[in-house]
Amino acid sequence: MERFFCWLSGSRRRGLLASCSWDGQLVLQRRVSGERRHLLSKPHGSIEVDVLTLDNVSKDFGGLHALRDVTCGIPEGTITSLIGPNGAGKSTLTSLICGIHKTSHGRILLRGKAIQGLPAHVIKRLGVARTFQIVQLFSNMTVLENVQIGAHVKYGDGWLGALPRPGAADHREKEIADRCMELLRFLDIDSYADSMPSDLSFGHQRTVELARALVAEPEVLIMDEPCSGLAPGEVEHQLRIIDELRGRGVTILFIEHNMSVVMEISDKIIVLNYGQKIAEGSPQEIMDNPQVIEAYLGEEMKHASR
Known part of the structure; x- marks a missing residue:
């Protein structure tokens, strides 16, 4: 099955979530002073x-x-x-x-x-994805569920697509959840996957909103x-x-x-x-x-x- 949420390699895109396995740690290089x-x-x-x-x-x-x-x-x-x-x-x-x-x-x-x-x-x-000046998360959904919404919106399911669905959809839902967890690890907030937004600091709430935007591969x-x-x-x-x-x-x-x-x-x-x-x-x-x-x-x- 096609792997979700994987930026294509090549001239158009460089992979954000590569197909190969990785340790999920966010490697943050310091900016070069005065240059990019x-x-x-x-x-x-x-x-x-x-x-x-x-x-x-x-x-x-x-x-x-x-x-x-x-x-x-x-x-x-x-x-x-x-x-x-x-x-x-x-x-x-x-x-x-x-x-x-x-x-x-x-x-x-x-x-x-x-x-x-x-x-x-x-x-x-x-x-085209966006984050907002005022953080907009679903307060009654976990961090992981909030991020999954971004994936379902991309594939035309809307936010209802993030709700549990039995049967044939189970495999796809698991793959979506796995991809979202990869992204949470990349952003170093995977430990909050099962938390509610209200339990997070404001800074972490902003990061969750960023994850939801990124999972749509904008x-x-x-x-x-x-x-x-x-x-x-x-x-x-x-x-x-x-x-x-x-x-x-x-x-x-x-x-x-x-x-x-x-x-x-x-x-x-x-x-x-x-x-x-x-x-x-x-x-x-x-x-x-x-x-x-x-x-x-x-x-x-x-x-x-x-």
């Missing part, structure tokens, strides 16, 4: 491929222009941060990508195929303020996990207000202001952009990388 590991290892002259592309995307709510002609790309295997002041359009943009709202104009392409206007559950199955993972509400030590742990995911080829759209975190973890940054893209580039380019400094970051941003 995967960029250092990228062959000279290699072509950057955008997994997700926004082409002149606009969204109107009545007379309110929430987004106006936003064009940008999310390169494969990178962390691209989306920043901007409150009301800049970040939430609207992610809602359009996920299919919660429909675009008023423009196209959203996932590996070259238009997804704008598709239902949210279809976009999930096509490969083409793009949207992380909405994953460090919000975490203690400093938990933030560092979360960033190490995110960095490890990038090293394994996961493409991440990262939304975060903490500029020190953004400047440390990002390969690319997109800046929105009043519904328009005002800048796009590397952390250093964004840090030196006068328009960005005036609109959002201020001179204090200069201290973010120190």
Whole structure:
């Protein structure tokens, strides 16, 4: 039977959960100061491929222009941060990508195929997963059951598919549970598999939500303020996990207000202001952009990388 939850090897993906056995421990390599590991290892002259592309995307709510002609790309295997002041359009943009709202104009392409206007559950199955600023777990389900829901949503079963089913489905359910346990071991939370979310720290709850998103094997993972509400030590742990995911080829759209975190973890940054893209580039380019400094970051941003 086909193995579930296994990122394919090859040019498109590097395995997150390899078919071979492993000890399940999360090997966390330290970030290279001032550089990005995967960029250092990228062959000279290699072509950057955008997994997700926004082409002149606009969204109107009545007379309110929430987004106006936003064009940008999310390169494969990178962390691209989306920043901007409150009301800049970040939430609207992610809602359009996920299919919660429909675009008023423009196209959203996932590996070259238009997804704008598709239902949210279809976009999930096509490969767009997300975590939320406010953790959203099922309080009456165990950690393992919460993660299993992500698998069933991917394969079109919906959350009802995670409920026990007798007979022929037993073998498939066992394989799904085994794959989910592999992922929990990877994230170092397998000891909480039978626990209820309320028994976990807030940081561990965020990790469970991340596991539920990852088990769907997303083409793009949207992380909405994953460090919000975490203690400093938990933030560092979360960033190490995110960095490890990038090293394994996961493409991440990262939304975060903490500029020190953004400047440390990002390969690319997109800046929105009043519904328009005002800048796009590397952390250093964004840090030196006068328009960005005036609109959002201020001179204090200069201290973010120190």
